[in-house]
Amino acid sequence: RTLESLGSLEGKRVIVRCDLNVPLKDGVITDDGRVRASLPTLNALINAGARVIVCSHLGRPDGAPDPQYSLAPVAQRLSELLGKPVAFARDTVGESAKEAVASLEDGGVVVLENLRFNAGETSKDDATRQGFAAELAQLGDALVSDGFGVVHRKQASVYDLAEILPSAAGLLIATELDVLDRLTENPERPYTVVLGGSKVSDKLGVISHLLPRVDRILVGGGMLFTFLKAQGHAVGSSLLEEDQLDTVRGYLAEATERGVEIVLPTDVVVAASFSADAAHEITAADAIEQTSFGASGIGLDIGPETASAFAEAIRSSKTVFWNGPMGVFEFPAFAAGTKAVAQALTEVDGLGVVGGGDSAAAVRQLGFADDQFGHISTGGGASLEFLEGKKLPGLEVLGWA
Numbered sequence: 001r002t003l004e005s006l007g008s009l010e011g012k013r014v015i016v017r018c019d020l021n022v023p024l025k026d027g028v029i030t031d032d033g034r035v036r037a038s039l040p041t042l043n044a045l046i047n048a049g050a051r052v053i054v055c056s057h058l059g060r061p062d063g064a065p066d067p068q069y070s071l072a073p074v075a076q077r078l079s080e081l082l083g084k085p086v087a088f089a090r091d092t093v094g095e096s097a098k099e100a101v102a103s104l105e106d107g108g109v110v111v112l113e114n115l116r117f118n119a120g121e122t123s124k125d126d127a128t129r130q131g132f133a134a135e136l137a138q139l140g141d142a143l144v145s146d147g148f149g150v151v152h153r154k155q156a157s158v159y160d161l162a163e164i165l166p167s168a169a170g171l172l173i174a175t176e177l178d179v180l181d182r183l184t185e186n187p188e189r190p191y192t193v194v195l196g197g198s199k200v201s202d203k204l205g206v207i208s209h210l211l212p213r214v215d216r217i218l219v220g221g222g223m224l225f226t227f228l229k230a231q232g233h234a235v236g237s238s239l240l241e242e243d244q245l246d247t248v249r250g251y252l253a254e255a256t257e258r259g260v261e262i263v264l265p266t267d268v269v270v271a272a273s274f275s276a277d278a279a280h281e282i283t284a285a286d287a288i289e290q291t292s293f294g295a296s297g298i299g300l301d302i303g304p305e306t307a308s309a310f311a312e313a314i315r316s317s318k319t320v321f322w323n324g325p326m327g328v329f330e331f332p333a334f335a336a337g338t339k340a341v342a343q344a345l346t347e348v349d350g351l352g353v354v355g356g357g358d359s360a361a362a363v364r365q366l367g368f369a370d371d372q373f374g375h376i377s378t379g380g381g382a383s384l385e386f387l388e389g390k391k392l393p394g395l396e397v398l399g400w401a
């Protein structure tokens, strides 16, 4: 179901479920990528003369109002980006929301307060969720679901609301699926996947699903130390998931059998402590405890030799998907690996995709522009679950699965 399937939207109240879950620091948005990504759909609806009711979650509040998770700064940013006034309702389905919706003119926009200030949004109980969805449904005549980053959640505004109102996918979801389909249906070869971030346990599904489908997997980030340990190397005080060692050994064996390369770092940057100004040394990946920090050294980035090898592997690929920073990129001293991977991704002669979440924040923080990449997904967990081949409730309900 596409936007066109909803027919004329002039004068209609259209609820748009976006994912405006942006990072905030002291009430200031530090990466507005998700707000910008919502603009094509919102502009299309404004131009069609719809009365646009934007809703989203932000963070993980506990089902009750919590000022630190208010969408007010997002409404403000949206107004700047749209270049027009945007009203803000201080609740989601209460009096403020009803009044704001009733005052909307054709082409007008209101942002409702955080959906997750209502326990019904994320409830595991179907009836509770459906009850909240029914309250939301009273605000609109139709639903446009465009929060790609949240389609893996079976939540009231993502799933149940679409069963009540006439609904369609927005332009962001359509774009995201176009790109992700290119990664899953006959991707051009060589196909390289770059995985980083802190935890192996977050990536188990994607590794096991992608192993039979890709040519190589490059492993960086905090998770690399569990791989090194699985190969028998000491990793000092680096991040380690002991309970995943057997699983990782299984992947290494399966990769060998299938002829897929799992490329691990040959050198790493080891620091005296986890801090921006920590003393640090570069060492071979099999000699982490042999720096002057001994067994207390913590690996915080891939080393320069690894960064060059990863960059070369990326540049020589036709399809690349990257999820998870290579090191603690928030600290400039440990950002070089992530920067090298990002730079190489901009040089891919083919499709280079940055898979949402921390990797998207990283490339922007490191000074890259969105249009340097083939695609920056707005979905972290959602794009990973899509690549795992999982059914995503928010797409299934729209008939897009």
Ligand code: 3PG
Pocket (backbone or CB within 6 Å): 019, 021, 059, 060, 149, 150, 153, 357, 379, 380, 381, 382
């Ligand atoms: C995300 O940031 O991945 C999405 O906004 C989903 O958020 P959630 O993990 O809190 O459901």
